Structures are given as structure tokens and as C-alpha cells.
């Protein structure tokens with residue numbers, strides 16, 4: 001049993017959680033691609049108040065990403081088609097990763113690629129990097145021409161994991177699933193069969209917006225990914241299904257990601273079966289929101305009469 005961890009005066013709960021052996025001070029994680037490489041958010045929030053930061057997805061070669069417009073607003077969130085813009089593996093290791101020394105929270109390294117070999121190269125490098133606590137595979141980015149191939153087909157995901165899993169050694173392998181599939185539980189099963197130690201549910205939903213005056217696509221690439229509050233209820237359902245139909249029995253933790261902007265959204269995810277909750281779009285609206293979510297969860301756990309947040313995982317009544 002965990003000891004109680006006093007954070008401040010007022011309600012006090014034990015928010016510590018564990019993702020496949022990686023201990024987090026609390027279940028709030030900053031999502032890939034929305035918080036820079038490592039430490040960029042430190043100007044806005046105290047990183048010692050959150051559980052983990054996820055790096056932007058890193059590819060072998062540097063990428064400029066898509067041409068603008070590549071982010072636009074939508075009534076219930078935003079559409080993005082960034083296209084995996086990043087400095088590439090070598091510069092990430094040389095210039096960005098050293099910033100992780102002394103980081104007061106965990107760092108998850110996000111990997112993207114266009115072939116098994118590219119995933120393998122980045123994942124192997126992350127596996128060797130002591131600063132990176134877990135390797136997260138972004139198999140679900142909808143913004144490159146072939147980015148969906150591994151995240152859309154169970155066989156392709158299994159084939160990718162058959163190569164990548166041995167390369168990450170003992171480090172936890174987190175698979176970030178695409179929501180753009182008919183049966184996300186089948187994809188979760190493929191990921192678990194392939195050796196995933198944790199799942200992120202999920203990435204952005206493929207979407208499109210058209211300017212009715214010019215009749216042009218509002219995103220230069222035409223389609224992009226919808227994120228933000230509008231997707232939250234759909235992701236609650238996905239987390240619930242993945243948790244109840246496969247992850248709970250397999251003892252594979254689920255990290256919920258999609259539209260969480262306040263502690264209530266996070267608490268809903270926990271009740272649906274999430275062990276941790278990641279936040280992306282909310283950071284663009286208010287970068288301090290993750291810390292408020294931590295405080296809100298703290299008070300909620302106490303009000304529920306529980307000592308630790310783990311007691312509430314998957315406890316939605318049905």
C-alpha cells in the first residue's frame with residue numbers, strides 16, 4: 001500500500017501511478033507534439049507538478065512538415081496537419097535530449113516513421129537513452145501520406161511490433177492507437193499481442209474543413225486531425241471498450257488522450273479505465289490547465305472517499 005503524499009493543505013490523496021513499471025508522481029501527462037521536445041513548457045508550468053512529458057514525434061530524418069495552413073480552429077477543438085515537423089533523430093539526441101537531465105517529471109519518447117526500419121532506428125536510439133523512461137510509438141498520425149498504415153491494420157501493427165519490441169529491450173513500449181478504425185479493440189489486441197506494455201487511446205480523428213467563400217480546403221493538405229473537447233466523449237467510450245474488453249485482463253495500462261481540458265474530463269477517463277490521462281489541445285488554450293487537473297483530481301479522489309487514485313480506475317458503474 002502507498003503512503004499518503006501530502007502535496008499542500010486541503011484534500012490530500014495519493015495520485016501516484018505506474019505505467020508499466022514507470023512510476024509517475026501523478027497521472028497527468030503532456031501529449032506528443034503539443035508541448036515541444038522536452039522542456040519548452042517549463043516556462044508556463046512547474047513540470048514537477050505533472051507526471052510526464054511526451055516528446056514531439058521524432059523521425060530519422062528532419063522534416064519541415066506540411067506547408068501552412070496546418071493548424072485551424074474548429075467549434076469544439078482544432079484541426080492540425082503538422083505533418084511530423086521535427087529536427088530528426090541526430091539533432092534531437094544532440095541538442096534536445098540533454099535538456100532532459102534533471103527533468104522533474106518522466107519523459108516519454110515518441111517515435112514516428114514511414115517504414116519498419118525508420119521506427120526501429122528511432123526506437124533503438126530511445127531505448128538506449130537513459131533520460132527516456134518509455135518508448136511511445138505513434139502509429140496513428142493521419143498527416144503523412146502513409147502514416148496510417150501501421151495504425152490501421154492489425155497485421156501491419158503486429159509486423160511492426162515484431163521488429164520494434166526486441167529493439168527496445170526492457171524499456172516499456174507504449175503504442176498510441178489510431179481512433180480512425182472500425183474496431184479499436186482489435187487494434188489494441190494486436191498491440192498487446194505484439195508486446196505493447198501500455199496503450200495510448202488515442203490520436204486525432206481524421207477531419208476536414210472547407211472555406212465556403214473561396215471553396216478551398218482550409219488546411220493546405222486538405223485533411224487533418226481533429227482534437228480538443230469535441231472528441232472527449234468518443235474517447236471515453238474507446239477507453240472504456242479497450243479497458244473492459246482487453247486491457248484490464250491483460251493488465252496493460254491505458255493512457256487516455258483526447259479532449260481533456262479539466263479535472264472532470266480526466267476523472268471520467270479514470271472511471272472509464274485509464275491509468276493516466278494525457279492532455280494536448282488544452283495546452284494551447286491554457287498551459288496551466290494540467291496542474292489544475294492534478295489539483296482537481298486530488299480533491300475528487302478525497303471526496304470519493306478513496307486514498308489513492310488507483311482505487312478509481314475503471315470504476316464507472318454499469
Ligand SMILES: Cc1cc2nc3c(=O)[nH]c(=O)nc-3n(C[C@H](O)[C@H](O)[C@H](O)COP(=O)(O)O)c2cc1C
Pocket residue numbers: 031032033034056057071078080082084110138141176202203204227228229231257258259260278279280281282
Ligand atoms: C498541433 C498538434 C501536433 C501534434 N503532434 C503530434 C505528434 O507529433 N505525435 C503524436 O503522436 N501526436 C501528435 N498530436 C496528437 C496529440 O498528441 C493528441 O493525440 C491529440 O491532439 C488528441 O488529444 P487532445 O484532444 O488532448 O489534443 C498532435 C496534436 C496537435 C494538436
